[in-house]
Amino acid sequence: MQYIPNLIFALLLVAGVYFFVGNVKRIIRNIKLGKDVDRSDQKSERWANMARIALGQSKMVRRPVSGLLHIIVYAGFIIINVEVLEIILDGLLGTHRLFLPILGNGFYGFLIGTFEVLALLVLVAVIVFWIRRNVIKIKRFLNKEMTGWPKNDGNFILYFEMVLMSLFLIMNATDAHLQAAGIGNIVSQFIAPLFSGISPEGLHTIERVSWWIHITGILVFLNYLYYSKHLHILLAFPNTFYANLKAKGQFSNNKNVTKEVQLMMDPNADPYAAPAEDEGEPEKFGASDVTDLNWVQLMNAYTCTECGRCTSVCPANLTGKELSPRAIMMKTRDRLQEVGKNIEANNGTFQDDGKQLLGDDYITQEEIWACTSCNACVEECPVNIDPLSIIMDMRQYLVMEQSAAPQELNAMMQNVENNGAPWPYSQMDRLNWVNEE
Amino acid sequence: MSLIVPVIADLFAQGKEPDILFWVGSAGSFDDRAKKITRAFVKILNKANVNFAVLGTEESSSGDAAKRAGNEFLFQMQAITNIEVMNMYNVKKIVTACPHSFNTIKNEYPELGGNYEVFHHTQFIQQLVENGELDLSNAKLDAATITFHDPCYLGRANNEYDAPRFLLKALGGTNLVEMKRSKKDSLCCGAGGAQMFKEPEKGTMDVNDLRTQDALETNPNVIATGCPFCNTMLTDGIKNKKKEAEVQVKDVAELVAEALGL
Numbered sequence: 244m245q246y247i248p249n250l251i252f253a254l255l256l257v258a259g260v261y262f263f264v265g266n267v268k269r270i271i272r273n274i275k276l277g278k279d280v281d282r283s284d285q286k287s288e289r290w291a292n293m294a295r296i297a298l299g300q301s302k303m304v305r306r307p308v309s310g311l312l313h314i315i316v317y318a319g320f321i322i323i324n325v326e327v328l329e330i331i332l333d334g335l336l337g338t339h340r341l342f343l344p345i346l347g348n349g350f351y352g353f354l355i356g357t358f359e360v361l362a363l364l365v366l367v368a369v370i371v372f373w374i375r376r377n378v379i380k381i382k383r384f385l386n387k388e389m390t391g392w393p394k395n396d397g398n399f400i401l402y403f404e405m406v407l408m409s410l411f412l413i414m415n416a417t418d419a420h421l422q423a424a425g426i427g428n429i430v431s432q433f434i435a436p437l438f439s440g441i442s443p444e445g446l447h448t449i450e451r452v453s454w455w456i457h458i459t460g461i462l463v464f465l466n467y468l469y470y471s472k473h474l475h476i477l478l479a480f481p482n483t484f485y486a487n488l489k490a491k492g493q494f495s496n497n498k499n500v501t502k503e504v505q506l507m508m509d510p511n512a513d514p515y516a517a518p519a520e521d522e523g524e525p526e527k528f529g530a531s532d533v534t535d536l537n538w539v540q541l542m543n544a545y546t547c548t549e550c551g552r553c554t555s556v557c558p559a560n561l562t563g564k565e566l567s568p569r570a571i572m573m574k575t576r577d578r579l580q581e582v583g584k585n586i587e588a589n590n591g592t593f594q595d596d597g598k599q600l601l602g603d604d605y606i607t608q609e610e611i612w613a614c615t616s617c618n619a620c621v622e623e624c625p626v627n628i629d630p631l632s633i634i635m636d637m638r639q640y641l642v643m644e645q646s647a648a649p650q651e652l653n654a655m656m657q658n659v660e661n662n663g664a665p666w667p668y669s670q671m672d673r674l675n676w677v678n679e680e
Numbered sequence: 681m682s683l684i685v686p687v688i689a690d691l692f693a694q695g696k697e698p699d700i701l702f703w704v705g706s707a708g709s710f711d712d713r714a715k716k717i718t719r720a721f722v723k724i725l726n727k728a729n730v731n732f733a734v735l736g737t738e739e740s741s742s743g744d745a746a747k748r749a750g751n752e753f754l755f756q757m758q759a760i761t762n763i764e765v766m767n768m769y770n771v772k773k774i775v776t777a778c779p780h781s782f783n784t785i786k787n788e789y790p791e792l793g794g795n796y797e798v799f800h801h802t803q804f805i806q807q808l809v810e811n812g813e814l815d816l817s818n819a820k821l822d823a824a825t826i827t828f829h830d831p832c833y834l835g836r837a838n839n840e841y842d843a844p845r846f847l848l849k850a851l852g853g854t855n856l857v858e859m860k861r862s863k864k865d866s867l868c869c870g871a872g873g874a875q876m877f878k879e880p881e882k883g884t885m886d887v888n889d890l891r892t893q894d895a896l897e898t899n900p901n902v903i904a905t906g907c908p909f910c911n912t913m914l915t916d917g918i919k920n921k922k923k924e925a926e927v928q929v930k931d932v933a934e935l936v937a938e939a940l941g942l
Contacts, residue, residue: 492837493787497752501792504756528752558868558891563884613881616748616873617832622864638750652749655877659754663740664706665877673704674736676715677685 245337252334252458259462266469270545273583277538282485289484292627297483302625306552309375312368316404319365320476323411326358330458340421348426355427359415363430366408373401383551386560388570393549396471403464410457417450419443475548479626482546485539486627491618494635499526529639531601533579534593536633543628544576553620553630559613566613568620568630574605575633601637611637612649683722688733688769698733700804701771703785705778706741707908713915714908720937721777721801727942728814732775738765744780747788749874756792759784763794777801777933779833779907780872786838800834802843802906802932809850819939820852826935827857827898829891829914830866831907844906844932851939857898867891871909892917896927903929 282289295301300317304310329342343351376384376397384397415421416434428435438446468474475482506512530536553568554560560567578600586593598604601611614634621629641647648656655665663670691698702725708718725732743758762785766774774796776782786798799807808814826848834840841863848856861867870880870887880886892914895903903914908931915929930938 490783490787490838492783492833494747496756496788496791500752500756504753504760507757508760529750556865556867558870558887559881559883561867562870562880562887562890564881566881609881612878613883614873615832615868615870615875615887617868618836619832619865619868622836635748635750638748639752640750642750643753648749648751649878651878652874655874656746656749656751656754659741659743659746659758663758664710665741665745666706666710668710670740671737673709673739674685674687674734676704676709676718677683679715679719 249335249337255459255462256331256334259465262466263468266466269583270469270474272586273579274538274541274545276534276579276582277536277541278534280537280539282487282539285488288488292486292488293480293484296625296627297479300625302623302627305623305625309372309550312371315361315364315368316372319361319368319408322361323358323365325354326411327458327461330454334458340418343426348424352425352427355415355421356429357427359412359427359430362408362411366405366412369401369404369408373398373405376401383555386551386554386567386569388567388573389549389551393472393573396473397549399467400471400473403460403467407457407460407464410453410460414450414453414457417446417453419446419450472547472549475546475626478542478546482542483627485542487539487629487632491621494632497528497639500528527640528643529641530633530636531640531644532599533575533582535640536575536600536636540629540633540636541575541579543630544572544579546626547572547576547628548626549573550625552623552625553628556619556623558615558617558619564610564613565607566610571606571610571630571633572628575600578605601640606637608641608647610634611641683719684726685722686733687736688771689736689738691733692769697770699731700773700775700799701766701769702732702734703742703774703776703778703781704734704739705776705781705908708777709739711908711912713911717777717908717911717931717933720931720942721933723937723942724805724808724814724933724940727940728808730808730813735765735769742778742781742784744784745874745877747784748872749877755784755788759789759792759794763789763792766794766796771796773797773799775799775801775804777906777908777931779831779837780909783833783837800838800840800843800906802834802847803840805933805936806843806846809847816847816850816936816939818852819850819936821854821935821939824854824901825857825899826854826902826904827859827895827900828862828932829859829869829895829903829905829910830863831905831910832866832868832872834906835866836864844904847932847936848904851935853939854935857900859894859898861894867894869905869907869910869913871913876909876912886917888913888917889920892921896921896923900927902935903927904932904935905929906932 300314303313332341333339375381412431412434415428415431417438422428422432422435438449527535533541549569551569557566557568582593585596600606611634616631618631621631658665658667662668686698688698688701704718707714740762741758743755746758747755774785779800782798782800785796805814809816828844828848830841845856848854867890868887869891905911905914911929911931918924918927918929
């Protein structure tokens with residue numbers, strides 16, 4: 244009988260980890276639906292980027308208030324997890340504060356004290372975040388894509404963190420031994436008086452209940468990630484590692500097009516030659532669905548935490564256009580999830596559902612054509628997400644597969660084709676400026 | 681002042697080669713406002729005795745607008761044709777006053793066989809100054825408050841924020857004031873990504889008007905930029921605000937030429 248709590252704990256832990264691993268596998272499978280792109284070069288620069296941008300949060304602090312608050316929550320999250328290790332071991336072994344005798348009152352007290360201070364700071368930061376979202380109503384949290392689930396999701400995460408941090412502090416405040424010995428109770432000593440009238444047994448019960456809800460909450464939160472925008476806590480690392488390292492102005496050249504153009508311009512090529520037998524389906528130009536995007540673009544979609552810094556600097560969005568780079572990422576993820584579920588429901592193969600990422604269900608042509616390709620969104624993203632590359636791939640699809648460019652752009656392209664300039668001037672007049680005062 | 685503008689084919693016929701090719705670009709060749717920038721830059725090249733040449737009628741669209749409009753096929757046709765011409769003339773170095781040509785030739789041409797050292801004209805003029813080939817010590821403008829608008833394809837796209845500012849600061853009698861959104865955080869003029877050639881989508885205002893507001897907040901006499909498209913967009917923005925009597929939109933090269941009395 245005495246091992247029942249250990250058993251329940253072990254089952255809880257195994258279930259939590261089991262479902263989490265299942266979700267991770269789903270994410271990996273979905274990301275692998277993307278096309279191949281080689282990002283295996285310049286390893287040292289990639290590690291450096293990851294260290295600076297994900298670990299070091301260098302792009303977060305470009306906005307000092309939210310950046311600083313975020314660093315507090317981030318540092319708290321990582322450091323307090325050391326305590327979770329003890330909690331898990333205690334749960335499995337049926338011990339209470341296993342590390343206390345090992346580390347001694349002094350050092351253990353120092354650690355617990357640090358955790359308590361961090362927990363309080365995180366609690367304060369998270370409350371400020373909640374106020375920013377719900378009371379001050381900062382504009383980037385109010386764009387039209389931030390209604391319904393995305394808005395609730397943002398708040399749920401904050402409630403989760405508030406509850407977890409409070410439970411951690413209550414757990415310490417109601418730990419009679421910790422309070423009596425004054426071990427690291429820097430913050431919890433001020434909470435302990437709230438429970439002063441309660442019997443030792445009652446106090447112990449509150450301590451135990453807090454302990455159990457706290458660890459259960461952590462496991463639930465771990466599994467909430469998959470359904471939430473909060474995956475960035477994991478994916479920010481690979482996302483910054485695999486991000487584009489080239490100049491932001493360099494858009495990739497479509498290799499299949501190069502082959503065709505070179506063949507066209509080769510004076511020795513036989514225009515009537517039959518295509519080689521094994522060529523198969525002609526390659527589709529650009530992207531109309533998630534499977535046309537590359538895996539880094541799909542990982543970008545899962546990494547996006549919907550902070551909206553991209554949208555808040557987008558010239559199109561700032562002037563009231565439909566385009567929002569954040570919405571591009573959110574829609575890409577939603578469609579990818581839909582495709583993933585379709586694959587699961589159909590024994591591992593995708594069945595056409597009559598939908599596409601580009602179209603009325605998700606990203607509209609109006610959004611795609613409003614982009615100025617200015618790279619502000621790419622520059623701004625704290626984890627190096629690249630919404631622009633998706634927009635450009637979709638333009639390529641619209642023009643090369645659908646001939647669906649806006650009329651004025653067709654005219655511009657016709658001019659380039661006919662006379663080598665976007666305007667209808669003869670190439671022979673290219674030097675006229677020399678003699679015009 | 682008549683300009684000296686050698687054409688590369690003529691030089692070749694005489695058995696000569698230029699040190700650098702000046703890529704004029706479609707806007708620089710045909711747009712009335714941009715042609716003035718082209719001429720100002722040539723005046724500077726002439727003043728510094730740079731051995732340059734242009735492709736003249738052998739130049740064609742860089743393909744930037746086509747690529748950003750989604751027509752990869754047309755882009756690569758343009759790029760490969762231009763590369764064939766430039767490689768035939770053994771071109772090694774290129775300077776251009778258009779950040780769009782600068783970006784695409786520098787970054788997107790190499791994979792297609794065009795490997796050149798490419799400079800934006802502000803970078804090239806800075807080099808001339810630093811090498812002592814162009815003396816700006818007596819260059820002076822009449823008490824001008826200047827604000828610089830970073831072209832996206834020079835700034836964020838290629839991380840060049842300093843060259844134009846170096847030149848503007850080197851001119852006497854000027855005061856350079858930054859906009860609230862500048863350098864990495866600069867706001868687009870609204871022309872990039874082939875927007876120059878189409879009407880904007882439905883919205884609450886035009887991008888160039890918003891950027892013009894940014895610029896006007898600094899109370900400038902001159903809005904300087906380094907891109908023919910930005911120039912057009914901001915000039916229109918100034919007209920929309922009815923400020924054309926007080927505020928001028930100028931390219932950095934025009935300001936340098938003016939300060940040198942060219």
